[in-house]
Amino acid sequence: MEKLLTYCLSIGLVALLAVSCQQRQPELYKKTFTAEEKKRYAEQLNNSIGYYYQGSVPWQFLLREAKSLDPTHPEIYRELGIPPLKRGMASLFYTPYDKAVELDPKGWQGWRGYIYLYFYRDYDRAIYDFDTLDPLTPNFVDYPQSQSIDFMRGIAYMMKEDYVRALEYFDKHFAYESEEVGVKYLENRAFLYKGICHLKMGDTKEALAILNQGLTYNNTNPDLHYWKAKTLVQQGAPQAEIAQEVAAAKQYFGNRNIRAYTEQFYQLYWSDLEELEALKG
Numbered sequence: 451m452e453k454l455l456t457y458c459l460s461i462g463l464v465a466l467l468a469v470s471c472q473q474r475q476p477e478l479y480k481k482t483f484t485a486e487e488k489k490r491y492a493e494q495l496n497n498s499i500g501y502y503y504q505g506s507v508p509w510q511f512l513l514r515e516a517k518s519l520d521p522t523h524p525e526i527y528r529e530l531g532i533p534p535l536k537r538g539m540a541s542l543f544y545t546p547y548d549k550a551v552e553l554d555p556k557g558w559q560g561w562r563g564y565i566y567l568y569f570y571r572d573y574d575r576a577i578y579d580f581d582t583l584d585p586l587t588p589n590f591v592d593y594p595q596s597q598s599i600d601f602m603r604g605i606a607y608m609m610k611e612d613y614v615r616a617l618e619y620f621d622k623h624f625a626y627e628s629e630e631v632g633v634k635y636l637e638n639r640a641f642l643y644k645g646i647c648h649l650k651m652g653d654t655k656e657a658l659a660i661l662n663q664g665l666t667y668n669n670t671n672p673d674l675h676y677w678k679a680k681t682l683v684q685q686g687a688p689q690a691e692i693a694q695e696v697a698a699a700k701q702y703f704g705n706r707n708i709r710a711y712t713e714q715f716y717q718l719y720w721s722d723l724e725e726l727e728a729l730k731g
Contacts, residue, residue, distance in 0.1 A: 483519070492520035496529065505533030524553035528561070535569060536711055551579075559583045560594030564602060568712050573606040580606075591626055598623050605643060605715060613647040620644045638668040639707060642677060646716060649681055657681045672706045673718050675699035679726055692726075699723055 483491065495516035502509040510530075517526050528550035534542035547565070550558045563579030566572040580599040583592055592599045604619035620643060627636050641664025648657035661678045668674060679695035699718075706718045 488519040489523075492516040492523050492526070495519070496523065496526050499529065505537075522553060524550040524558060527553070528558055535565060540570065555583065556586050559586070560592045560599055563599070564595045564597065567602055567606055568709065571609070573610050576606045577603060598626070600626065601640065608643055608647055609715065611650070613651050616647050617644065620647070633663075634667045636667070638664055638671045638674060640664075641668070642671075642673050642707075642716070645674075645677055645681070649677070649684065654681050654684045658685070670702045670705050672699040672702045673716070675702070676718055676722065676726070683726070683729065696723055696727055 495512045499509050499512050513530055527546040531543045531547035551562050559579050560583045563576045567576035580603050600619045600623040604616045607616035641660055645657045645661040658681050661674055664674045675695045675698040679692050682692045707714045
């Protein structure tokens with residue numbers, strides 16, 4: 451009897467909803483929004499994506515609905531480009547991200563340069579984006595993805611093996627950061643990459659000086675210890691001195707420079723330390 455009653459109630463509810471829907475006016479469900487409302491609702495939808503996993507179906511649904519309301523919103527296109535970027539689908543990343551840059555170059559050109567640099571190792575395109583952004587923001591140092599474009603230009607030239615140009619931008623980054631926050635707060639990679647550039651150019655004295663400066667503020671960074679050891683090898687330093695740096699690099703190996711999604715530039719591996727030990731032994 452209880453099951454029969456539940457069934458009858460369910461049938462009655464469905465019938466009631468059907469009649470109710472037939473009596474409603476269809477125009478109440480039309481998307482008759484003003485231009486101002488469309489922009490506002492698009493912004494609200496874009497701001498709601500944080501409730502869902504990036505790239506998931508509901509996440510995409512919100513962004514595509516937002517784009518249909520306001521196709522001039524650059525951040526929507528940028529968001530649509532991020533999941534395929536992280537999944538290595540370059541063709542799906544580029545089109546929406548390019549649209550974001552087109553709509554707001556000040557906001558997103560530097561970010562695209564960051565992506566070219568770290569994700570695709572396309573140094574020429576990265577430099578182009580950084581150079582194009584620079585005059586758009588005169589008397590201002592841009593920090594897309596919280597990284598100075600001067601520092602990233604230095605990396606790009608370093609990886610192109612143009613160490614002179616790389617050092618120009620690293621020095622520029624050093625000067626600005628030292629004045630703004632103090633040299634002791636510079637990221638260890640700033641010292642590391644300058645040291646590497648000098649070493650690649652054969653200037654072991656300057657390489658050792660900058661690496662030692664970095665170790666003054668970042669003594670537990672294994673990358674600095676490893677490259678100091680390599681520099682000492684080039685200088686023909688005593689084996690005990692080299693061994694000390696290798697041991698420190700091994701001790702602090704857990705603090706090595708790593709990145710999510712992509713390999714770090716001059717990524718340090720345990721095998722590098724073993725190889726250096728074998729070389730000095």
